[in-house]
Amino acid sequence: MSQLVTLATCSLNQFALDFEGNARRILESIRQAKAAGASLRIGPELEITGYGCLDHFLEADTTTQAWEALAMILANPVCEDILIDIGMPVWHKNVLYNCRIISYNKEILLIRPKLHLANDGNYREMRYFTPWKGETIVEDFYLPPAIEKLTAGQRKCRIGDALIQTRDTCLGTETCEELFTPRSPGSGAGLDGCEIISNSSGSHHELRKLNTRVDLIRQETLRSGGIYLYSNQQGCDGDRLYYDGSAMIIVNGRIVAQGSQFSLSDVEVVTATVDLEDVRSYRSIKSRAMQASHQKAYERVEVELRLSNDSDDFDFDLKPSPEISAKFLLPEEEIAYGPACWLWDYLRRSNQAGFFLPLSGGIDSCATAILVHSMCRLVFKDAVEKKDPQVLKDLLRIAGEPATSSWRPKNPQEIATKIFHTAYLGMETNSSADTRSRAKELASDLGSYHLDLNIDTCYNAVVALFTTVTNFVPKYKMYGGTPATNLALQNIQARLRMVLSYLFAQLLPTVRGRNAKNPDNSNPGGLLVLGSANVDESLRGYLTKYDCSSADINPIGGISKTDLKRFILWSSTNFQLPILQSFIDAPPTAELEPITADYTQSDEADMSMSYAELSVYGTLRKTYKLGPYSMWSRLTHQWGDKLSPQQVYEKVRTFFWFYGINRHKMTTITPSYHAENYSPDDNRFDLRPFLYPGWDWAWKKVEGRLAAMGERATQIPQHAEDENKKSV
Template identity: 70%
Template sequence: MGHLTTLATCSLNQWALDFTGNKERIIESIKLAKEAGASLRIGPELEVTGYGLLDHYNKEILLIRPKLSLANDGNYREMRYFSPWKGERIVENFYLPRSITKIIGQKTCRIGDALISTRDSCLGTETCEELFTPKAPGIGAGLDGCEIFCNSSGSHHELRKLNTRIELIREATLKSGGIYLYSNQQGCDGDRLYYDGSAMIVVNGQVVAQGSQFSLKDVEVVTATVDIEDVRSYRSAKSRALQATKQEAYERIEVEYSLSSDAEDVELLLKPSVPLEFKYHSPEEEIAYGPACWLWDYLRRSRQAGFFIPLSGGIDSCATSVIVHSMCRLVYKDVVAGENKQVLKDLLTIVGEPSTSEWRPSSPQEIAERLFHSAYMGMSKNSSADTRSRAKELAKEIGSYHLDFDIDSVYNAIVGLFTVVTTFTPRFKTSGGTPATNLALQNIQARSRMVLAYLFAQLLPTVRGRNSNNPENQNPGGLLVLGSANVDEALRGYFTKYDASSADINPIGGISKTDLKRFILWAATEFEMPLLQSFIDAPPTAELEPITDTYTQSDEVDMGMSYAELSIYGNLRKREKLGPYGMWSKLIHVWGDKLSPQQVYEKVRWFFWCYGINRHKMTTLTPSYHAEQYSPDDNRFDLRPFLYPGWDWAWRKIEKSISNMGEKGTKVPGAVEGDVKKTV
């Protein structure tokens, strides 16, 4: 006879300080778990304000299992508020607060790294970060007989990160056997992160239950029926048994409770869950759905009337708009399905309809027409007919409420004022101006667009009569301004401080240009929008300088580097933690088949010069959806100086190395004898 039991894990869309909502979602998940016949349910990390309910039993606190390893880099600063527990297998008494004692009559409980023994199994805990550590707690606990591992997690989405998470869980149970319950937050945390759910149950390295990674559901419960005896059979290997004999024992909290039924006829009616092929989203799908869910959470919880975006006709604002379109598709799908009542309730509030309204959208485009606003802000001499046309066609395709106008009058007024005050007339370089005047005139346009974006965002809902038919809410609210600068431009500093890149939130601020292009190509097919190919084909341009017969502004020419190169620099700087010399050393091997060491040096030096003088812009970077490990966001993820003295020592070291190489230091690969040294 086996020991069959149904276990439950879940993903909850919890929100910091939303105590009432958090409680309601927790209770709902418990009800759903009980309805499924589960004997154990775990929830995500911080589902209330602490670590969840996995150590609670029948109004008795059996064990407080504190975290052994804290996440304290990148997006996390857990050690600002907490300290890790004293160490492995250390357990002591904890005196409970009087408020708890009043409720359950219990004064003390055990606290520390211990296990819970039921009559038929043994439970242990790994919390979030502990799964990622080299010596994960589950290793020792498993060798000491722990069969069920519960991980309450708060793990954020990052492109291609889920693969790592899955492999770590599978490996944990492949080596030593066991049942692993993984629970995770799902939704926007009110900041730059989106927690991507993916609750799952794994048995001996095989996934038997999987939740969604991107969903508009506030509560999702995942269950599986497993046989505890399968773990014991799996653990019969002699090598494991020998290691287990040397494992120091954990304290066990005994509880008179069985996860499985004592009645044989009841167990025979249960059907074990079968292994399944884990569903991974492609990076393009992750871009389509992750930021879309993040935008929806941010919009509904900020209680604003929708979004506004300056739509330039370029690929970045295009990608941002398509992500909003993806959001509208997800909302429309849930409204049509009718199961997720909260989505319809939130949608009616956002578009200004009373809760009793019979209005229902007939398409994603109809949703966009009510909440998404776009505007092409051109300059008669600088903006091309192509970008204006692409912006208009895209707006029509996705259904946004679109405006098209020029800002020449605003620009001319500012330049005129400056000329009156200083008696100096600045000119573009195409008209004989200097680099300083050329840049200043571009910045006037860019910053004017930011001011206009916020003006239109604040007043468009009023202009359109929002809430005029809704007595429940007389405050029309404003629109959230969306930014559309990608992570590579932030890294390079290729944007004007306080320009149109300044916004309320930015869904693509953590995504590379390379990935955005792939996403647009994917969306052209998946969303049946062939128009998007024209955005891919068009060369990236800021359109801030006058267009002439012989000159059209180009982003990559202005930057002095390609977007592909920027992704490489970003990964080497952040993920591989390399400075100028280390980056140069790495790249002379990577690019050694096409560039000389001298040429690589010139590229690296130019990147670091641009990065250093523009680092101050990261202090005012629009809060962006975190998606890439080389994000330069200074406010949370990449805490570095924003004033650099230069890298003179590194340059001297590189120059000395090149000099020691002799002719090999300057010779371009493939060049014949006598060729003049080329520079880039």
């Protein structure tokens, strides 16, 4: 006989230390879960405090206020008669744990600490938390006064790796990283008869990562059966990461519910009706039974509750949710929507009036502008078409409109006109008519408030000041200058653009009469300056320290040039912007040197390497953790069909030379949206030195190997030579 139960998971847009707002969103998710008939609701990791509190987790205020917020939540009538799983930090015997709090009708049933902490890449959980003592270990926990008062005398509960036993089934929990471990806790719990496993996560977006997440959940339930509820934070939690939601429910490897990956909604609840008997039938395999009979028993905390309907009160309208196909976006779509949602969260929570972007006419600033356009499209859809009250409220405030305003944009461009500002900061001798016209046309298509100006006056004033003080006239290399003077003159332009960008960003709202129009507006701030250096340029150091790469935030700072080009092509069709093809066709150039009849500056020529090669170097350096010698060894095989071992050596050595001398630039890199796992972000993700002595030991090893190869070291594959001759 069927035992149908409706379960709810959710994605919440929580904000670090926003206790009141976080509690409000938690309560709304519980309300929606109950409205859908759910008897169990789970939420994201550390949802009461927000995941990104970082060192604030070390403050006593954070955990004290978390207990106070929990008491306020559980006291709300909406929490009655539903099993609730909520995440927050907990001190136990003077040790801080990352915990799940499982409660029913105000009673705390179990505190389940995280067993395996995320402590690499973007995460430093062991800086704040300690892993729980071990599987199946359980102790008494003495509740704080706020909870004892709420529960009319409950003094203690159990804390540890235990299960919840209802009258009809058994539940267990995992937290985020535990899903990614070789032997996840849910496996042992499932062998001990746990039928429902929940996973509450703070898992960030990274290109192509959702596929891995879904595969892990499906494999866990395919092997041993079970119902798996996955909850995840969604949104920007005050840092570089965007948590990409995708709450889901999977039964015996079959997906029966999946939420959105990118959304402006603060609360998204996903529910499904599942049959407990499906799990029991799936688990009737004898090989599983043999392992289950040897599984160490978990302590069970009993609760007088049935998750399923009583057989005497059978609901003939209730039926199991059907299997659905997993929803995966193309990488181009992930780029279009992830950074766009991140930008909106950052803007609405920073209390600024919009964005300012130096629009150069090149592909990087173009991609950044398109991401703002994508954000405007999402805001228009939610605020105007879907009439989401929170998105509309935020839009009116950011746009400088009173809360009672009747203004409603007719299209995304009308939103951009109010909150997006662009400027072409050119030079008469160095900037081409093509880049200027491309920038102007793109700004027009997107609806941004656009300025077109030359900075020659400022540039000439700086050069004249230097010459007056030193009696030395710096020149470009084409006019007889040295590499040092050539670079210095380029850097003057780049840094002046940064200074001017911040000037315009601070005063343009005043120039446009915003504050005069609405003097009582609670958001009179300036504009956030957007950076547009991609991950490959940061890796190579192909940027000027404190130029336009030094912005407030950078939505493309963790995205490769290759993926950005694919995103631009996708946007050309899907956003109906034919102008974008001209950005793809144009060769990348910084336009910092004079343009002559026979010379135009080229990015790849200046870098002495291609963007495609940079992606390879970055992946091998960070993802595969290869040093100079190992990288050369790997690439002699990977590129052996087109390059000789000697040529590979020269390329690898060139990369590491520029990487080493420019690493210091990463100490000032703009906070960038994280999308690529070889990001060189020194502040959060890539903890390497910024001063290097060189790699002499490695180079001597490579040179020894090349010498031992003899003539083979310089031999290029014959077909590669033929191709080179054809191209010539």
